[in-house]
Amino acid sequence: MNNPKIYLSSPHMGGTERGFVTEAFDTNWIAPLGPNVTGFENDLENYLGENSKVAALSSGTAALHLALILLGVTKGDEVICQSMTFSASANPIIYQGATPVFVDSESDTWNLCPIHLEKAIKDRISKGKKPKAIIAVHLYGMPYKVEEITVISKKYEIPIIDDSAEALGSTYKGQKCGTFGDISILSFNGNKIITTSGGGVLVSKSNVIKEKAIFLATQARDEAPYYQHSEIGYNYRLSNVCAGIGRGQMEVLDDHVFLRRKMNEFYKEIFKNKEGVTVFTEPSEDYKSNHWLSCITIDGAKTGFISEEIRLALDKENIEARPLWKPMHLQPVFKDAPYYGAEVSENLFKKGLCLPSGSNLSEADRNRIFSVLKSYM
Numbered sequence: 001m002n003n004p005k006i007y008l009s010s011p012h013m014g015g016t017e018r019g020f021v022t023e024a025f026d027t028n029w030i031a032p033l034g035p036n037v038t039g040f041e042n043d044l045e046n047y048l049g050e051n052s053k054v055a056a057l058s059s060g061t062a063a064l065h066l067a068l069i070l071l072g073v074t075k076g077d078e079v080i081c082q083s084m085t086f087s088a089s090a091n092p093i094i095y096q097g098a099t100p101v102f103v104d105s106e107s108d109t110w111n112l113c114p115i116h117l118e119k120a121i122k123d124r125i126s127k128g129k130k131p132k133a134i135i136a137v138h139l140y141g142m143p144y145k146v147e148e149i150t151v152i153s154k155k156y157e158i159p160i161i162d163d164s165a166e167a168l169g170s171t172y173k174g175q176k177c178g179t180f181g182d183i184s185i186l187s188f189n190g191n192k193i194i195t196t197s198g199g200g201v202l203v204s205k206s207n208v209i210k211e212k213a214i215f216l217a218t219q220a221r222d223e224a225p226y227y228q229h230s231e232i233g234y235n236y237r238l239s240n241v242c243a244g245i246g247r248g249q250m251e252v253l254d255d256h257v258f259l260r261r262k263m264n265e266f267y268k269e270i271f272k273n274k275e276g277v278t279v280f281t282e283p284s285e286d287y288k289s290n291h292w293l294s295c296i297t298i299d300g301a302k303t304g305f306i307s308e309e310i311r312l313a314l315d316k317e318n319i320e321a322r323p324l325w326k327p328m329h330l331q332p333v334f335k336d337a338p339y340y341g342a343e344v345s346e347n348l349f350k351k352g353l354c355l356p357s358g359s360n361l362s363e364a365d366r367n368r369i370f371s372v373l374k375s376y377m
């Protein structure tokens with residue numbers, strides 16, 4: 001008989017979620033509004049602080065889509081997007097009929113490279129197309145180079161959409177991910193550090209933006225006793241049942257960050273004396289990653305093995321591992337989009353591997369992982 005599967009990242013309930021969900025049933029708030037939705041928004045506003053205003057939505061992708069709409073991105077516009085990311089960062093640009101312009105990563109944080117970002121902006125402006133927004137991602141929970149990227153955003157007056165889908169609980173110089181940029185988004189998909197089974201939020205610093213996001217997410221109804229619409233709306237609000245899960249999950253967020261960071265320590269310990277294997281970690285004290293996923297890069301010339309061998313060895317033992325995000329400029333669906341950069345993200349994709357990182361992994365799970373990895377130490 002096979003051992004049960006060890007996933008990269010799976011849902012981890014704290015215990016109180018069911019109570020909030022039961023309350024939703026008991027009070028018949030089975031709708032995309034209700035006390036859990038408001039409660040979840042309040043919890044996140046308290047957690048994020050810094051005057052954060054939170055609108056709860058059905059997914060992180062929906063939040064990115066509304067962020068683009070709120071920043072005025074429409075047909076024919078261009079939007080800069082970090083190439084190395086999950087496709088959900090880029091797809092909403094297409095929903096708006098706009099064109100993504102992809103930019104490479106730097107090797108410290110694996111996120112948007114400030115040098116290539118500025119080159120891209122200058123070149124697009126010289127072609128008569130000033131980008132409308134910059135989508136910057138905190139990949140795997142690692143904060144991007146917030147200061148450098150913000151300076152460029154201000155210099156060229158191009159707003160930032162801060163894709164913090166993977167980074168709830170991470171900080172840069174003590175400030176929480178989800179509070180950077182003009183608009184931030186978070187995701188609560190089943191694989192994220194906390195989950196609502198599916199959900200997301202749009203975070204801004206203004207009640208006007210929050211209210212506008214909720215207006216668009218609830219079919220853009222004008223103030224009238226009948227249904228009247230002056231704008232195109234969406235059905236993007238979070239369900240009160242799902243928000244109940246989120247309220248329970250907020251109580252264990254700090255524990256999850258602690259436990260995921262411990263998984264990162266676990267891998268650091270395993271590979272500490274192995275030349276050619278690098279566990280992805282913070283470049284300086286300014287950065288604190290939630291280590292949503294722990295990742296390694298392997299220099300095959302030094303180790304004599306490649307990441308795919310480890311992935312297959314783990315897979316044989318029913319343990320999930322996965323290559324890093326394949327950059328968007330290498331995706332067939334985006335093959336015609338402009339790209340600025342070198343080969344940083346491409347090389348990371350070739351050399352990297354995500355390892356099981358869940359906050360719910362047991363000592364027995366770690367032993368199973370260790371027994372595969374020990375032959376690569």
Ligand SMILES: *Cc1c(COP(=O)(O)O)cnc(C)c1O
Nearest residue numbers: 059060061086088089165187189
């Ligand atoms: C998960 C994720 C999203 C999308 O969030 P959903 O809630 O799954 O729609 C967007 N960006 C990044 C970087 C993600 O990892």
